[in-house]
Amino acid sequence: MIAEMRESLQSLLSEMLGREVELTEPVLLAGGASKEAWAVDADGEPLLVRRAAGSVIHRHTLSLANEFAVIEAAHEAGVKVPRPYGYIPDLEGREAFVMERLEGDTIGRRIVQKEELAAARDALPVQMAEELAKIHAISPERVPFLSDTRLERMVEELDDVGEPHPAIELGLWWLRENRPPSCPAVVAHGDYRIGNLVIREEGLAGVLDWEFAHLDDPVRDMAFALVRAWRFGVPEKRLGGVGPVEPYLDRYNELSGLDVHPEELDYWELAGNVGWAIGCLTQMQRHLSGQDRSVELATLGRLGAEVEYEIVNLLERFAA
Amino acid sequence: MTERPTAQELTEAIQEFLGGEILPTLTDHRLRFRMLVAMNALSIVYRELAALPLEDDTEQRELAARIRAGDVPTGTLRHVKADVEARLRIASPRYLEAYREAAAE
Numbered sequence: 001m002i003a004e005m006r007e008s009l010q011s012l013l014s015e016m017l018g019r020e021v022e023l024t025e026p027v028l029l030a031g032g033a034s035k036e037a038w039a040v041d042a043d044g045e046p047l048l049v050r051r052a053a054g055s056v057i058h059r060h061t062l063s064l065a066n067e068f069a070v071i072e073a074a075h076e077a078g079v080k081v082p083r084p085y086g087y088i089p090d091l092e093g094r095e096a097f098v099m100e101r102l103e104g105d106t107i108g109r110r111i112v113q114k115e116e117l118a119a120a121r122d123a124l125p126v127q128m129a130e131e132l133a134k135i136h137a138i139s140p141e142r143v144p145f146l147s148d149t150r151l152e153r154m155v156e157e158l159d160d161v162g163e164p165h166p167a168i169e170l171g172l173w174w175l176r177e178n179r180p181p182s183c184p185a186v187v188a189h190g191d192y193r194i195g196n197l198v199i200r201e202e203g204l205a206g207v208l209d210w211e212f213a214h215l216d217d218p219v220r221d222m223a224f225a226l227v228r229a230w231r232f233g234v235p236e237k238r239l240g241g242v243g244p245v246e247p248y249l250d251r252y253n254e255l256s257g258l259d260v261h262p263e264e265l266d267y268w269e270l271a272g273n274v275g276w277a278i279g280c281l282t283q284m285q286r287h288l289s290g291q292d293r294s295v296e297l298a299t300l301g302r303l304g305a306e307v308e309y310e311i312v313n314l315l316e317r318f319a320a
Numbered sequence: 321m322t323e324r325p326t327a328q329e330l331t332e333a334i335q336e337f338l339g340g341e342i343l344p345t346l347t348d349h350r351l352r353f354r355m356l357v358a359m360n361a362l363s364i365v366y367r368e369l370a371a372l373p374l375e376d377d378t379e380q381r382e383l384a385a386r387i388r389a390g391d392v393p394t395g396t397l398r399h400v401k402a403d404v405e406a407r408l409r410i411a412s413p414r415y416l417e418a419y420r421e422a423a424a425e
Contacts, residue, residue, distance in 0.1 A: 163324050164380040166400045169387035176390075235422045287333065288325060298325045298333040302411040309408055309419065312401040319397070 002026055005038070008092055009049065013042050016086040016098065035064075035211075039101055046103070048082065051096035060153070061211040065089075066145050068097040070213045073142045073187075079134045080206050102206040104198040108232035111199050112241035121242040123203035128192075128225065128239070129251035131207055136186040136218045136256060143187060149214045151175060151271065154278055161281040167308035171274040174315055180219075180264050188221035190214050193230040194240035219260050222252060223268030228310045229276055270314050273307055280304030323407060328369035335362050 002025060010023050021042040026049065029037045038049040052064055062070065068087045075081050083100040105111050112121070140146065155172060158165070190212030198206035224230075225248075231241035238245050245265065253260055284301025286292040325333070338359055346352040387396070408416040 164377060164384035166380065166383045166387055166396075167404050169384045170392070170397060170400055173387050173390065173392060233418075235419075236425070284325060288329065293333065293336055295330075295333045295337045298330055301325050302323065302330075302407075305404055305407040305411045306415045308404045309401075309416070312397060312404055313419075313423075315397055316401070 005092055006040075009040060012088055012091070013047075013085075013098065017042065046101035047085065047098055048101040049091070049096055049098050051091055052094040060149070060214075062145075062213060064095045064097055066143075067211050067213070068099075069145070070143055070187075070210045071097075071099065073138050074135060074207070074210070076142075077134055077138045079131055079138075080204060081210075082206055082208070102198045102208075104200040104205045106195065106198055106208065108195040108230065108241070111194055112232045112234045112237070116201055117199060120199050120201055120203045124199070125239055125243040125245070125248040126251045127204040128197070129248045130255060131204060132189070132192060132222060133252055133255035135189050135192075135207070136221070138187040140185075140187055140215060143213070146187065146213060146215050148185060149188075149190075149216050151179075154271075154275055157282055158278050161278070161285050163281060165277070165281070165304075165308065167312050168274060168277050170315060171270060171277070171311040174318070175267070175271055175274065178267060178318075180267055183217050183219060183258065185215040186218045186221075188214055188216040188218065190216070190221065191224065192221055193225040193227065194232065194242060195230060217268070218256065218258065219264045220268045220271060222248075222260070223265050224272045226265065226269040227272040227276055229273075229307060266314075266318065270311065270318075273311050273314065277304050277307040277311060280307060323410075326369070328366060331362060331366045331369060335359060335366065338362070 005026050006023055009026065010021070013023065014020050024041040026038045026040040029039050029048075036049075036051045036053050038051065040047050040049060050064060050067075065087055068084060071081050071084045075084055081099075082102050085098040085100070088096045088098065105114070105117065111117060158168060158172075189207065189210065191209050192207070196207070196209040197204055198208060225240045226238055226245065228235055231237060234241035237243055239248050245262075249260060249262065249265065252258070280300045281304055283297045284304070287294055287297035287301075338355065343352070343355055343359070346355055383396075383400075386392075405416060
């Protein structure tokens with residue numbers, strides 16, 4: 001399997017780069033149920049091959065072809081992303097794409113704790129705002145296949161699971177009752193948070209995981225990085241366990257020309273938690289339905305209670 | 321209180337993992353035997369859980385439906401929070417503890 005993969009990649013990459021390249025043996029980094037990630041070096045250039053696997057993680061994710069197109073658009077717009085090399089419709093029977101493999105940390109726990117990354121953490125609030133403002137400035141016409149995501153979609157996903165969760169219902173109810181005036185939709189990353197960013201000692205080196213890209217309220221995209229589950233055990237640092245929200249908000253407003261208020265961030269932070277609480281149940285359902293049997297997915301169904309606890313605490317705070 | 325996956329469903333997931341992914345990798349005979357013994361013990365737990373009556377989730381379903389319809393009486397949040405806490409004490413007690421410590425600071 002690996003030998004064939006290497007042979008196919010060898011000829012495809014040589015074609016893509018316009019010269020005969022020498023490949024190292026491809027190493028499977030992550031064998032998720034929906035996508036694989038292979039590391040391979042071509043004449044010393046570190047590359048990452050994303051390849052489709054059996055099932056899809058989520059029915060609202062982009063195809064690999066569209067995910068690649070979004071990365072290309074982001075790259076053109078000057079967003080720090082891995083350099084996109086090319087899309088491969090058929091790599092040993094499945095679609096794939098090739099991009100640069102960035103060096104750096106992506107593991108949340110390490111990013112919030114590692115001593116060597118203390119300076120990076122100081123720089124991140126401003127740097128995260130800068131990359132996000134660039135993403136939101138991408139012309140939607142450049143990526144016409146992206147769809148609008150409404151808040152109501154969360155309700156549909158919850159109903160698909162079919163389990164009663166009053167805490168999630170309370171969150172949805174509050175979001176319906178307190179909806180702020182909507183901002184015009186922009187190109188949104190959809191999963192912009194610590195864990196999906198490559199971090200080095202000097203700070204943010206790359207934005208990864210574009211499969212949830214869609215058109216949305218910019219503040220919703222902005223607030224996802226505040227969700228407690230993505231603070232990795234450092235809850236007092238509200239922006240992803242790395243720092244305060246104020247410099248993130250100020251820099252974003254400065255660059256985008258918008259005037260986002262802290263209360264709007266509160267609103268969308270709650271929405272992010274409601275979305276992730278439902279996400280835990282959706283993942284659990286993949287296990288229960290037999291689509292993708294896994295202890296990890298099964299356990300996520302129970303750990304959703306952590307997110308529900310954050311929802312009720314936020315609601316208590318908003319009510320006070 | 322009802323919760324998915326149920327204890328039985330979680331047990332089943334562990335059985336599949338041990339039987340499908342761990343057992344085939346065990347080459348040491350003694351360890352292999354002890355794994356089979358452990359899996360047999362899990363089957364006992366599984367069958368015992370299967371014999372328990374199904375928990376009634378009518379109350380939860382009614383409450384969820386009422387909130388969905390916008391009918392949220394005073395005290396609902398307090399009631400729901402207590403319920404989530406009870407679930408957390410089973411699913412993730414350390415998270416609950418750490419959350420409270422952080423809030424107290």
